[in-house]
Amino acid sequence: MSSRPRSNRRAPRRRRLPMRYLLPSLLLVALLAMLMLRGYVHSEILADHRIQPPAATDHVPEKILEGGPVIDTRGGRETSMSVPEHRLVLTFDDGPDPEWTPKVLDVLKEHHAHGVFFVTGTMASRYPDLVKRMVDEGHEVGLHTFNHPDLSYQSKSRIDWELTQNQTALAGAAGIRTSLFRPPYSSFADAMDNKSWPVTKYIGSRGYITVVNNTDSEDWKRPGVDEIIRRATPKGGKGAIVLMHDSGGDRSQTVAALDRFLPQLQSQGYDFVNLTEALGAPSAHTPVHGLELAKGKAWIYAVDASDNVTDVLVVGxxxxxxxxxxxxxxxxxxxxxxxxxxxxxxxxxxxxxxxxxxxxxxxxxxxxxxxxxxxxxxxxxxxxxxxxxxxxxxxxxxxxxxxxxxxxxxxxxxxxxxxxxxxxxxxxxxxxxxxxxxxxxxxxxxxxxxxxxxxxxxxxxxxxxxxxxxxxxxxxxxxxxxxxxxxxxxxxxxxxxxxxxxxxxxxxxxxxxxxxxxxxxxxxxxxxxxxxxxxxxxxxxxxxxxxxxxxxxxxxxxxxxxxxxxxxxxxxxxxxxxxxxxxxxxxxxxxxxxxxxxxxxxxxxxxxxxxxxxxxxxxxxxxxxxxxxxxxxxxxxxxxxxxxxxxxxxxxxxxxxxxxxxxxxxxxxxxxxxxxxxxxxxxxxxxxxxxxxxxxxxxxxxxxxxxxxxxxxxxxxxxxxxxxx
Known part of the structure; x- marks a missing residue:
């Protein structure tokens, strides 16, 4: 029995990247990743500031156009709800803001009132402690997308991405998921049109309740404290979902208006409650655990690191x-x-x-x-x-x-x-x-x-x-x-x-x-x-x-x-x-x-x-x-x-x-x-x-x-x- 002759040729050695090249390369990649993350979180990447002009409404059900500000399209439903009389749901969009959100929370706490904060993923990622404070003090939190785009321009995959990233930020900040959603640039239910209605139905198929409003304080215009109070006050004791903002600019008039508005309407028999409490529905918050919570925490940590790295780079x-x-x-x-x-x-x-x-x-x-x-x-x-x-x-x-x-x-x-x-x-x-x-x-x-x-x-x-x-x-x-x-x-x-x-x-x-x-x-x-x-x-x-x-x-x-x-x-x-x-x-x-x-x-x-x-x-x-x-x-x-x-x-x-x-x-x-x-x-x-x-x-x-x-x-x-x- 003959044996196979042993080859004298050695197997080629795999060349390794020298450490002196590897470490600078890894540092450069990490630096670029931090900057990209920073641009992403600060709405400098994938930001879309287009706003859809009004469209026809013939494809929108009449009961939605004439219904309340809470729209439920989950499971194929097409229903809407209104807030009962003498109940007000204060909603705040675009936050949290490091300057104005704490002041809004302080006023609400002082007057024993609750509200709903529709947060963007970018702001929630950067200021997670404020989101946690909202939840700890009994307020409800809803999604307002991650980058605040007009969803009628976006594909379904982009919509899913906006929702998922927003939920990830919430999970990392407060350990919760939410079922409440407010589209950017939304207004009343009767403003729903053929462009926004398909988006609302798709949002419902993903398990969310869409919340618009029926009372707009127009505080973003900064019309003065008295005017904000006047526009935010419902007529004849009706219930309402009031739109305000805790971010996006100078909100000093909003804070001052709240400090007068809350005791004034409480003396008229109004309760300022969360949305689910006003509707007698289960809580919108669901605790997260395991991998979902770990992903959220990792996300918040990475965003914090990217901001710190960027701050260091700016100093540098x-x-x-x-x-x-x-x-x-x-x-x-x-x-x-x-x-x-x-x-x-x-x-x-x-x-x-x-x-x-x-x-x-x-x-x-x-x-x-x-x-x-x-x-x-x-x-x-x-x-x-x-x-x-x-x-x-x-x-x-x-x-x-x-x-x-x-x-x-x-x-x-x-x-x-x-x-x-x-x-x-x-x-x-x-x-x-x-x-x-x-x-x-x-x-x-x-x-x-x-x-x-x-x-x-x-x-x-x-x-x-x-x-x-x-x-x-x-x-x-x-x-x-x-x-x-x-x-x-x-x-x-x-x-x-x-x-x-x-x-x-x-x-x-x-x-x-x-x-x-x-x-x-x-x-x-x-x-x-x-x-x-x-x-x-x-x-x-x-x-x-x-x-x-x-x-x-x-x-x-x-x-x-x-x-x-x-x-x-x-x-x-x-x-x-x-x-x-x-x-x-x-x-x-x-x-x-x-x-x-x-x-x-x-x-x-x-x-x-x-x-x-x-x-x-x-x-x-x-x-x-x-x-x-x-x-x-x-x-x-x-x-x-x-x-x-x-x-x-x-x-x-x-x-x-x-x-x-x-x-x-x-x-x-x-x-x-x-x-x-x-x-x-x-x-x-x-x-x-x-x-x-x-x-x-x-x-x-x-x-x-x-x-x-x-x-x-x-x-x-x-x-x-x-x-x-």
Whole structure:
């Protein structure tokens, strides 16, 4: 007997959605669900405000047209009833209202009167405690649909839905069902027509008694207390169903009229009773239990949660509004002041800095970029030594540099240990007292190093941030990042420079005093944002950190969404780590505490909190477009966009950049901001769950070159630069 050969092929593993994607997605879905529920409950979804004009009455039975205000079509019946003499049934429509319903209930309680409240599902869902109070104080509750549409326009399925949702709200609020129903926009029985009569018959087939009225106070017109009382008073001691309202606007006249109307008619022998009591019928309320009660409670809880979430979002929107306008105002004011200061004739940081500089280039698998990087440095107008620290590359990065055989260029090899370790290794091998650090995918202009080190003419300056620019900005993603670099980074750095609380020396282009770095222990690997970490440490050690706008460096930005995601995820998470690491600076005193008092709160607000809340602008834009007010929403969003455009144009003017790239600004605000939001949210989740993010290498193309760099064909003529002896 032969056996089946065992297959060596393994069953394919099912790919699971990573938690870092799953949690933000679930949060986004939950947020959208809460907003949809809020719009639904506030009659902003499925609302239908059409009102049917009067129609013919030839299909309505005569006994209905001439009968009483209580119409029973259950089980195929077509009967109507009236309230006996000296009995009044007060009915209140459209509630409960948080302001006026309690006052109406107080007046009824004071005068020992009862009534019937025809509640809408939307209001009952939002104010369940008032519905429960109605029932607890002995009043009857009837349905007035969920969204208050004219049912003569609606299909049977929509009618069923209106009734069911209204009952669900009642079950959750007071634990009951009711058999009483009043159609929206109804009046007297003789107003029944060929459009409303089929609806009334269908409502009866679902087990409901339809209640209209035969005495209309017309309180919704606010005609005055005396007029309301006059219209609500029946003639000759007749019984009546009186229509009033406890919601839908200012009901102060209704409350005042009730306080006079009740004792006045009670003194005339009238009783104010529930409808079933007036008719001598069984109670309209039926207790609910089990699944129906659980569904009602869950519904009320969900509505309450959606309102709370929306309230929080509104507060968040107000916060982001304040932050956005504050940041824009500060950027425009302080960046302009910064430009005027550094560009005025005769400005200098101190004596010209001409001493040689060590340029550290940490590199890990930068084979496609490293030659452009080194060649750009060969054109430097300032004397430099170049130290390329190969951090365990496997693509021949170090060999490429060595094969260039350029004077003044050294290669230091080490096992892969990370960027901070590579920079510290380079610092240990550097010969100069001024240190420039750059990335292996960045290229410098000939004047970059010279401009970058001039602020060291001021002995108080410990570090200088350069002007990092996107070199590959021809793609859409590149253009978006170009706008972000010019506006969000460099304009910010001007502002922070004026406030003396620069939060980050960019890894692409920054300069340091060796003595300042040695005092703080060099580069730290405690965080994934070693550039932010070291900058904050320098502030705490009492050094000034400034911005050199003319020290331009061209970096290769990520060219795909995945690479952009990885980069910004690391930046965001690293910034959070740095803020947490240096949190004690908030309580430090003296010059070193300035960063803690001003810089750290600014970084937390503008780089962590504001980006996290920024998508609320777009969320409420969509909400306003769908649910209204549409025009005001569009105007508000366009206003915010216009302010951003002004700031962006100003930033581009300061950096002498072409304005054509700002064409993509509106799309950037819609799409790019959402991506940054999800990245930041993912970083928050990683931080809160105690995750540890690893360095993630981005794929490079080596396509970025700096203006003035030595072309490749001149590689053997590297003596155009001034090497350090």
């Amino acid at each position: 929107l107000a916060v982001i509004g304040v932050l956005v306008f504050t940041r824009f105002g500060l950027m425009l004011l302080l960046s302009g002041a910064h430009a005027r200061r550094v560009r005025r004739r005769g400005f200098s940081w101190g004596p010209p800095v001409t001493e040689p500089v060590s340029v550290l280039v940490p590199a890990f698998n930068e084979a496609k970029c490293i030659e452009n990087t080194v060649r750009s440095l060969m054109s430097s107008e300032h004397p430099i030594e170049i130290i390329v620290i190969d951090d365990g590359s496997t693509d021949g990065t170090a060999r490429i540099v060595e094969n260039l055989r350029l004077p003044g260029v050294r290669v230091v090899r080490q096992h892969n240990a990370g960027k901070p370790a590579a920079l510290n290794r380079g610092l240990a091998n550097a010969r100069c007292d001024l240190i420039v650090m750059m990335d292996g995918d960045t290229v410098f202009e000939p004047s970059t190093v010279r401009e970058l080190v001039q602020p060291f003419g001021d002995r108080r300056v410990g570090a200088v941030a350069g002007n990092a620019k996107v070199g590959n900005k021809d793609s859409l993603i590149g253009a978006w990042q170009h706008i972000e670099y010019v506006m969000g980074f460099n304009l910010d750095r001007r502002m922070y420079d004026m406030l003396r609380c620069m939060p980050t020396i960019p890894g692409a282009v920054g300069a340091f005093r060796r003595s300042a770095l040695e005092r703080i222990g060099g580069m730290s690997d405690d965080t994934l944002a070693e550039d932010t970490d070291v900058t904050m440490a320098l502030h705490r050690d009492g050094w000034r950190v400034v911005y050199a706008e003319k020290a331009r460096a061209w970096t290769e930005a990520p060219e795909s969404v995945q690479q952009l995601w990885s980069q910004r995820y690391r930046w965001s998470y690293g910034t959070m780590q740095a803020i947490w690491k240096h949190r004690r600076s908030v309580i430090e005193s003296g010059p070193s505490g300035r960063f803690g008092r001003i810089g750290l709160p600014f970084v937390a607000l503008f780089m962590v909190l504001a980006p996290l809340l920024a998508p609320l602008i777009d969320v409420f834009l969509l909400y306003g477009l769908v649910f209204g007010p549409t025009e005001k929403t569009i105007v508000a969003w366009l206003g915010v966009l216009a302010i951003q455009a002004v700031c962006a144009a100003y930033a581009f003017r300061l950096d002498r950049e072409r304005m054509t790239h700002l064409i993509s600004l509106p799309l950037q605000q819609v799409l790019y901001r959402q991506l940054m939001y999800v990245v930041l949210l993912q970083s928050w989740i990683t931080a809160l769950t105690g995750g540890r993010l690893r360095w993630q290498k981005l794929r490079r193309t080596g396509a970025v070159e700096a203006p003035g760099a030595i072309p490749r064909q001149r590689a053997s003529r590297g003596n155009d630069r001034r090497p350090v002896a």
